[in-house]
Amino acid sequence: MRQRPVDDEAPDRLYMVTGGRTRADESAFDSVSLIVSECEPAPGMQSEHVKILRLTRRPTAVVELSAQLRLPVSVVKILLCDLLDTGRITVRHPSALRSAGGPSPELLKEVLVALQNI
Amino acid sequence: MPSRTSERAALRATAADALKIVIVGGLGVGKTTMVGAVSEIRPLSTEEVMTEAGAGIDDTRRVRGKTTTTVAFDFGRITLTESKVLYLFGAPGQQRFWYVWDQLFSGSLGAVVLVDTRRLQDSWYSIDRLEHHRMPFVVAVNRFTEGPGVDAVRDALSLPDTVPLVDCDARLRHSSKDVLVTLLRHLTTWYAPAQETTS
Numbered sequence: 193m194r195q196r197p198v199d200d201e202a203p204d205r206l207y208m209v210t211g212g213r214t215r216a217d218e219s220a221f222d223s224v225s226l227i228v229s230e231c232e233p234a235p236g237m238q239s240e241h242v243k244i245l246r247l248t249r250r251p252t253a254v255v256e257l258s259a260q261l262r263l264p265v266s267v268v269k270i271l272l273c274d275l276l277d278t279g280r281i282t283v284r285h286p287s288a289l290r291s292a293g294g295p296s297p298e299l300l301k302e303v304l305v306a307l308q309n310i
Numbered sequence: 311m312p313s314r315t316s317e318r319a320a321l322r323a324t325a326a327d328a329l330k331i332v333i334v335g336g337l338g339v340g341k342t343t344m345v346g347a348v349s350e351i352r353p354l355s356t357e358e359v360m361t362e363a364g365a366g367i368d369d370t371r372r373v374r375g376k377t378t379t380t381v382a383f384d385f386g387r388i389t390l391t392e393s394k395v396l397y398l399f400g401a402p403g404q405q406r407f408w409y410v411w412d413q414l415f416s417g418s419l420g421a422v423v424l425v426d427t428r429r430l431q432d433s434w435y436s437i438d439r440l441e442h443h444r445m446p447f448v449v450a451v452n453r454f455t456e457g458p459g460v461d462a463v464r465d466a467l468s469l470p471d472t473v474p475l476v477d478c479d480a481r482l483r484h485s486s487k488d489v490l491v492t493l494l495r496h497l498t499t500w501y502a503p504a505q506e507t508t509s
């Protein structure tokens with residue numbers, strides 16, 4: 193297996209970027225929730241928050257932020273909680289979270305047609 | 311447009327609903343290749359750590375606050391419509407991966423199990439876990455070599471007839487696309503509301 197950065201040097205960094213919090217209400221975000229910034233970064237903001245606000249000028253999925261910031265998905269979610277609490281971002285949740293009975297036939301058809309046309 | 315963010319292909323401003331499909335398979339089976347073959351961006355890689363809530367009751371190995379399960383995965387995406395975008399994840403099928411399944415992949419439409427006929431046993435566990443999570447899937451045989459035919463593979467995997475099994479070449483866009491189309495057709499049946507209890 194490849195050596196993963198989080199296995200060794202990273203715990204300190206994780207502690208730093210999240211201010212030692214272990215878990216905010218991360219359930220507010222899915223791994224593919226689309227994040228959109230609602231303001232420009234302000235002076236004195238934590239550098240990860242600044243990066244997120246810049247990356248999310250266009251809608252950006254949580255996993256893409258994770259890849260760009262080189263931080264685990266759940267750490268990104270904690271950072272996003274702060275920005276959501278202060279109204280600096282908005283979130284576009286996946287519709288799958290709202291449809292308990294699984295995807296609708298209409299949605300599946302839409303995906304199928306779109307895939308056939310790629 | 312300014313500086314660094316313009317280097318990556320951003321989603322449309324109208325993007326509002328992201329969907330997920332997961333490609334699981336053993337080491338080196340071609341997961342990243344398949345993601346890259348159909349994705350509109352170069353596959354990105356990242357990782358997830360298991361959080362407290364993700365620590366299942368079946369995880370007896372976990373020492374409180376000490377052991378961290380880390381799983382690397384990669385992903386690409388396909389813009390489907392003005393508002394919808396499909397994320398394709400390539401994820402390892404090994405045991406610890408399933409500890410982060412709910413964190414990352416709950417709400418997925420379905421999955422592709424990618425198999426290499428030289429190491430069929432690598433996919434047994436993934437198939438078992440997907441069934442456990444009631445996640446619909448198709449099996450795609452990535453043809454590195456001739457190997458056994460699809461019927462023999464179906465037997466070796468004890469795969470019911472209801473699960474589609476197809477050959478593919480993960481390096482080819484049209485072949486990987488066909489796998490996804492097969493999955494979507496299967497999902498249409500799988501999620502169809504049961505009309506009669508007998509059928």
Ligand SMILES: Nc1nc2c(ncn2[C@@H]2O[C@H](COP(=O)(O)OP(=O)(O)OP(=O)(O)O)[C@@H](O)[C@H]2O)c(=O)[nH]1
Binds near residue numbers: 336338343480481
């Ligand atoms: N001959 C052949 N080679 C393939 C095929 N698909 C992938 N490969 C090659 O197999 C190697 C492994 O493919 P990857 O896509 O990296 O596999 P992976 O499942 O992502 O591997 P890990 O992430 O390391 O587990 C690469 O060198 C690919 O170019 C195929 O259909 N035929």
Ligand SMILES: [Mg+2]
Binds near residue numbers: 341384
């Ligand atoms: Mg890979």
